[in-house]
Amino acid sequence: MASEQKERILRFYRGSEGEETAVRLLDLTETVIKTRKFRISPFLDPYGQEIAETIRASYDDLQLDFDGGYQGAERARAMLRHRDFAGRTEDFGIACVETTWN
Structure with missing residues (x-):
């Protein structure tokens, strides 16, 4: 079932500018489904976020935050x-640095 979902999504994005992003996000999704934990993507542009939403809609056990x-x-x-993940997921690994220049 999951393999059919993956192929359907890859077929949809194949040959488009979103193909590489879809492949990366699907790899993360497979890891999440197998380990029942969480993964964080690199920064995504709005189109990449749309791809992530599409993938989320195709997998019942997957939850998504940005x-x-x-x-x-x-x-x-x-x-x-994974929807069964009971650990803490508050940190997206984002740090901000402020600099001033004289």
């Missing part, structure tokens, strides 16, 4: 987690 470091960020990291 965080870009601040409210309204255009690019954000996706946290894919």
